[in-house]
Amino acid sequence: MKSGGSGGANTRTGLRFESRVDLATILREIPGYDIVQVDGKAGVDVLFEGKLVARCFRKHDFYRFLRERGIDWQSKISKKLLPDDALLVIVRETLFIIEVKYQQVAGSVDEKLQTCDFKRKQYLKLVSPLGLRVEYVYVLNDWFKKPEYKDVLDYIQSVNCHYKFNEVPLAWFGLPVKEV
Numbered sequence: 001m002k003s004g005g006s007g008g009a010n011t012r013t014g015l016r017f018e019s020r021v022d023l024a025t026i027l028r029e030i031p032g033y034d035i036v037q038v039d040g041k042a043g044v045d046v047l048f049e050g051k052l053v054a055r056c057f058r059k060h061d062f063y064r065f066l067r068e069r070g071i072d073w074q075s076k077i078s079k080k081l082l083p084d085d086a087l088l089v090i091v092r093e094t095l096f097i098i099e100v101k102y103q104q105v106a107g108s109v110d111e112k113l114q115t116c117d118f119k120r121k122q123y124l125k126l127v128s129p130l131g132l133r134v135e136y137v138y139v140l141n142d143w144f145k146k147p148e149y150k151d152v153l154d155y156i157q158s159v160n161c162h163y164k165f166n167e168v169p170l171a172w173f174g175l176p177v178k179e180v
Helices: 023-028 061-068 109-130 147-158
Strands: 014-016 033-036 044-048 051-057 085-089 094-101 133-140 162-165 167-169
Touching: 023 033, 023 044, 023 051, 051 061, 094 109, 109 133, 109 147, 133 167, 147 162, 162 167
Parallel strands: 094 133, 133 162
Antiparallel strands: 014 167, 033 044, 044 051, 051 085, 085 094
């Protein structure tokens, strides 16, 4: 991560994250992708070459999506979790919860990384009536490559959660890539 750098995708095959950039903005910059807000519908539709491939939700929009699908979140969990981004990849029937964690100095993010298993299971409770799988992924900056994060990174993988550094390949989500 460059301090003061601008967000967005810089390749055709990956989603490059910065500290304050949302997934829809990144996807919009990739050739072949369009982001469409449909009136009255939660989140945004993600189109690739005109075909619906995914839906994106941020924070409270995810709960609007659940309401559209007839799910009362309060009957499933006791407290809202607000995802940085949630990506529903239609062909995979998978909801990806994407949490972007960027650090430049030591701080409270350290402990937050250890909550992924609990949160993944909470999201699974919410979407299991829809038959969806849930994958939980952190997008981390290079700060977390330090040796003192080895144990927590090992833990994240041990509980079937994921982490990526700075970007996530489109193919990892199961999203198409434009042929060049």
